[in-house]
Amino acid sequence: MPTSLPxxxxxxxxxxxxxxxxxxxxxxLLVSILVVAVxxxxxxxxxxxHVRNILISSAHEGxxxxxxxxxxxxxxxxxAQTLVSGSLGGIPATYATDQILxxxxxxxxxxxxxxxxVVGTWGVGEQRITAHALAEVPRG
Numbered sequence: 001m002p003t004s005l006p007x008x009x010x011x012x013x014x015x016x017x018x019x020x021x022x023x024x025x026x027x028x029l030l031v032s033i034l035v036v037a038v039x040x041x042x043x044x045x046x047x048x049x050h051v052r053n054i055l056i057s058s059a060h061e062g063x064x065x066x067x068x069x070x071x072x073x074x075x076x077x078x079x080a081q082t083l084v085s086g087s088l089g090g091i092p093a094t095y096a097t098d099q100i101l102x103x104x105x106x107x108x109x110x111x112x113x114x115x116x117x118v119v120g121t122w123g124v125g126e127q128r129i130t131a132h133a134l135a136e137v138p139r140g
Contacts (some may be wrong), residue, residue, distance in 0.1 A: 048116050051088060052127055055112050059131035063110040066097060067129035069136035073097040076110055083114065091117060099135070106135040 032038035058080045066076020077097045084093050100109045113128045 035108060039057035044118075048127075051091070051116055052129070054084065054087045055093075055114055055127055055129040056131070058087070059110050059112045059129045060133070062095075062097075062112075063108050063131040063133040066107045066110060067135045069138050073099065073108065076108060080110055080112055084114065088114070091115065099131075102132055102134065106136055106137060108133050 061083055062076040062078075062080025064076075065071055065079040066073050074097070077095045081093070081095055084091075091114055093112055095113075096111045098109045100107050109130060109132050111128060113126055113129045116127055117124050
């Protein structure tokens with residue numbers, strides 16, 4: 001008795017289209033979630049770097065200003081505060097100024113600490129920047 005082999009199932013083109021219906025919507029949703037997550041990560045990185053650059057610039061400017069012969073530590077701190085508030089808006093920051101010796105020479109140290117704004121649920125933290133400037137010493 002000859003045995004017949006099972007016939008392969010042949011599906012019509014219409015059957016494949018019916019099975020694939022709705023795949024584009026699901027793929028779009030999954031890819032969109034990934035794209036939005038990556039975009040938010042890039043935005044968060046840009047914000048952190050912007051805040052860092054502003055703090056570095058303001059701390060150095062304030063330290064150099066306080067190191068001038070006719071200026072005080074409070075003047076340098078005030079200068080840094082003006083620059084940070086003008087550039088970063090309402091981000092609160094703390095300032096600390098001190099006179100130190102840097103390799104035996106009088107210098108000014110200014111530290112600025114500010115919180116990093118958050119996009120999403122990550123990135124909470126503080127940035128602390130310390131700047132130094134050699135103090136001008138009046139001669140004569």
